Amino acid sequence: MNTRIFLGVLLFLLVFVVVGYALLTEGLLDVQAQDGSGRMQILKASQDAKSIEIGAAIFEEYCYSCHGVKGEGVPGKGPQLNPYLFTTRYPELRAANYPNSLRNFVKIATAGGRPDFTTYWADKGEIYAAPMQTWSAFFGGPLRDDQVENVTNYIMSWEATAGEAVVIAFEKIGNDVTKELPAGDAARGKRLWDKEENYASGKPSPCAACHSLNPGETLVGPSLAGLASRAGSTVSGQDAATYIRHSIQAPSDHIVTGGNFAAGDNSLMPANLGNDMSPQDLADLIAYLLTLR
């Protein structure tokens, strides 16, 4: 009997000490709250970090093709988010008395999309093939609330380095279809296509977002499978390389029929793709496309 009481008290003390230890390391003390050393603070940081990891993967799956690998934007597909959103767009909105926080702005746009083609880069001549769709499942999109939250957290994590926008100086080919091109390297062209290498502007090639290499598969534009075989005979007077070059730099010159590829007289394909390419980029890309027989 006495042993039992003694052991019982010992056990009680043990539980008391362990729970007390747990409570003291939970993070309720001011010191822990400040330096983030409590268990709850560490776990919160870990949850936030995990949210960014998941958000990054969602961005790569859904957002990347229009907004660029790291949010730098894709000509004709979607505007730059990083850093333009942080350095210019949101400050402008605030100046115009937009009442919401930056985070809410990102979240609202992600969840609800955009109603029209309105672009905040109209002054730079940016137009897009389609307005941003709604992404939240609540509005009929594919993402659950927590996924919208995660991708918002990821986009917001760019803010820390948004001041460091780097402008790369390079000779751009633009819409000039007459300029002499250097000799093309098909292997580098493939790397550009695969986004393993970037254009001289530092942006990745957006081609694969709309053009499939599988025969007959239409993403937005027509499949490029077998392009090299038919390019020479599509427009009279243009050889294969010239035809491909015109298609990239001046897509509305000839619009492929047999699909929904035009809006009025204009091709859905952006007209400003050349702005990100150097003559070498264009030559390499054409050289690669000429291998697609």
Added chain:
Amino acid sequence: MKIEPFNTLNEMRKQYGLKRTLGIKIDESVTRLTAGLGVNDIRGVLRGDPAPKPNPRVKPHTEGAFFHIWPSFYHEAVTKVFPTFRLGLISTAIFLIEIVTGLFLMLYYTPSPTAAYSDMLRILSNVPLGMLTRDIHRLAAEGMVLAVALHMWRTFLTGSYKKPRQFTYFTGVILLVFTLLLSFTGYLLPWDQLSLWAVTIGASMADAAPPPEVGRVAGLLLRGGLDLGAGGLLRFYLLHVFVLPLGVIVFLFVHYYKVVRHGHSLPPGLDAPGEDSARKVPPDRRVPFLPDIVTSELLWFGLIVALLVVGSAFFYDAPLENQADPSNTPLHTVAPWYFLWIQGMLKLGDKSLWGVVVPTILLVLHFALPYYDYNPSRRARDRRFAWAVSFFSVGTIVILSFMGSSAYLVGGAPETEVGFEFMRPERLGPEDIRNVPFDALRPGTYDTNALDESLKAEARPLYDSLDELKVLIERYQHPNLKKKLTSGHAIVKIEDWLKDKDGDVVLRRVSLTIEWLNEEGQVQSFVKYVYVHRDSSYPLLRLYHES
């Protein structure tokens, strides 16, 4: 006779004085509350005095509401660890702990798919002792399944289900079923990938109930829809916090009270076969409930609490994976471990037969066991067949459980398997790249066919991980395999992805490309990627202990 109590009290005060009157009144109240024990009796119990005659310590058993489900004395032979192993007591103790910890968790939990998971995160990172409470609740739940199952096995081995305790056994099987269901319904509540898919497997058994029309309705009733969603979560929640605990409490009382009626079954050797002397305990072998048994049981209870608290604080963390994603089935989904044997049987053939019909027959056989086992003896040497069946059953369950695990007969495409081992979407495996500390994830492109020895010196954990990846791929090059990664190798590319304000890298992207030759000798490739954040600290377990 006076009816007004104030007068009586006043008269008492006049007669005995205030102090003594208060003493008498307190004693009366205590006696009423304990159903028979006065202040001095309780003092005697606590002091360990021998019981006076007549013994007031049996009164709570005969007159009280709660104590009457305990016998007023136990046979000395059943107060030792053997033969009961205290498993019934342990089960009850854990059930009480589950009620208390469960109530605390309920304060912070909303049974809705949109809120449940974020509530779980909040319990872990924003509720003081929330993680400890959850760990105890989860650990105790696993322990309860184990304790109840072992309790039943022990009952079988000592033949304690035999006459006159058939119905006690019957209620015991009910309690076992309720325990399994409690654990299973609770499994869904965190609403993470682990819980959703494990429970999806389990709940799909309802669909397999024959005939198909019944199965369809049963599945709909259980899940509240075609898939587990808001309706299913709410149903599981109500079963978990209300219906099943209520059922356990009701049958626990019946189960306990049957012990008062029939006495504890004595060790099989004490009685002649077919006889039961549990109700005729000789006075010298009686151990009074008050105080001996009560203190002993309280000590056991304290021991269980201490084990759970220490275990949860230092050795165990309840798993929590990513939020449930109904559109994304993880590779290698398995049922909770206590239902793995059913999953194993499913691999034998027809879902209705092995998933529903056979388990139902086994359950009915269990319920009916005391009614068809006509062997009167409880001694092991007279029950060789029963013991053989018992060990055979347990062995079969172990083997079936192994067959139910992902190690048995579920191999996806080899490249998917390698990708899974190297970058698990949820909890980490031993070969996972995320075991590599963030600092050791040096940016670069690494080919497992050409691992640079200099990496070994500079970033050992990364080198080891890539080396394990290489071994993993080589495992799928065995010539006897049907699907293999002929001359396969992997290219792992690590990129710095994001920096924080101070310019430190906080996010890295790791991509895995596996290349191999197919039967026609063409190069095939498989690509997978994962983002790793500096602060995400895989695995959770390590994190908690470092804090």
